[in-house]
Every structure is written in C-alpha cells, then in structure tokens.
Amino acid sequence: MKELLICSGDPMFIKNLYGALRQEGxxxxxxxxxxxxxxxxxxxxxxxxxxxxxxxxxxVRDAAEIIQRxxxxxxxxxxxxxxxxxxxxxxxxxVGSIRDHxxxxxxxxxxx
Numbered sequence: 515m516k517e518l519l520i521c522s523g524d525p526m527f528i529k530n531l532y533g534a535l536r537q538e539g540x541x542x543x544x545x546x547x548x549x550x551x552x553x554x555x556x557x558x559x560x561x562x563x564x565x566x567x568x569x570x571x572x573x574v575r576d577a578a579e580i581i582q583r584x585x586x587x588x589x590x591x592x593x594x595x596x597x598x599x600x601x602x603x604x605x606x607x608x609v610g611s612i613r614d615h616x617x618x619x620x621x622x623x624x625x626x
Contacts, residue, residue, distance in 0.1 A: 515539050515540055515541055516540050516541070516561035516562065516620045517540070517541045517542075517543070517558065517559065517560050517561055518535055518540050518541065518542050518543070518560060518561060518562050518563070518564065518616065519542075519543045519544070519545065519551060519554055519555060519558075519560045519562075519563045519564065519586075520532065520535075520542060520543070520544045520545075520564045520566075521544075521545050521546070521547070521548055521550070521551035521563065521564065521565045521566060521577075522544075522546065522564075522565075522566035522568065522591075523546045523547075523566070523568060523570045524566060524568060527566055527591075527607065528544050530607075530609050531564065531609060531612060532544060534609045534610075534612075534613050535613065535616065538613060538616075538617075540616075543558075543560075546570060547570050547571040547572070548565065548570070548571045548572040548573070548574060548576075548577035549571045549572045549577070550571075551563060551565065551577055551581065552572065552577050552580050552581060555580075555581045555584045555586055556584055559584075559585065559586070560584075560586040561586065561587065561619070561620050562586060562587045562588070562589060562616050562619045562620060563581050563586045563587070563588050563589070564588075564589045564590075564591060564612070564616070565577060565578060565581075565588060565589070565590050565591070566591050566592060567590060567591060567592025568592060574590055578590060578600045582600070587601070587619040587620075587622065588600045588601070589601045589602075589603060589612065589615055589616065589619060590602045590603070591603045591605070591607055591612065592604070592605050601615055601619065603615060
C-alpha cells in the first residue's frame with residue numbers, strides 16, 4: 515500500500531479519485547490548498563501527490579517543485595505549466611487514466 519495525497523478544491527474530483535485509489539489499496543489524504551499539500555508532503559512521506567491545476571493558493575508549478583524535493587512523485591491534473599519531471603494528465607479527467615499513472619509512478623518510485 516502506498517500513501518497518496520490529493521490536492522483539489524473540487525469535491526467531485528476528490529470523491530471520484532479517492533474512491534478509485536482506495537479500491538487499489540492506497541492510503542489517501544486530501545487537502546484543498548496547494549500550500550497545505552506542500553506542508554503535508556514535508557511532514558509525511560507520500561509516494562504520489564496529485565495536484566489539481568484548479569487548486570487554490572500557491573501556484574501549482576511552485577508546489578510541484580517543492581513537493582518533488584520531498585521525494586514524492588507529482589501528477590498534475592489540468593494545464594498548469596508544470597515543471598520538468600512532473601507527469602501531467604489533461605482535462606477532461608479520466609479516473610482510469612489517473613489510476614494507471616499512479617500505478618506507474620508508484621512503480622518508478624519503488625525502483626529509485
């Protein structure tokens with residue numbers, strides 16, 4: 515089981531992803547603001563942090579760079595002008611595709 519963090523201000527986005535990722539056996543935490551996602555990633559070791567480009571607060575690009583330094587892989591959903599090394603899933607959101615990306619990121623993280 516891997517620990518994941520979802521950051522989004524969209525309750526439906528969180529609800530759909532949360533259920534699918536829990537079914538995969540992952541532990542999932544959720545936050546609405548990117549600054550909180552950064553704080554949580556510095557306190558807890560996450561395998562993958564999923565940032566919604568519509569998240570509130572700190573720009574997603576900045577949050578992704580900081581979170582990557584904590585050792586977590588980052589998946590940005592939407593178009594946020596993500597930095598290098600960040601996986602991006604374009605909208606409209608496909609939960610199955612995000613689930614597949616999370617699997618790939620967890621596997622690549624385990625190989626590091």
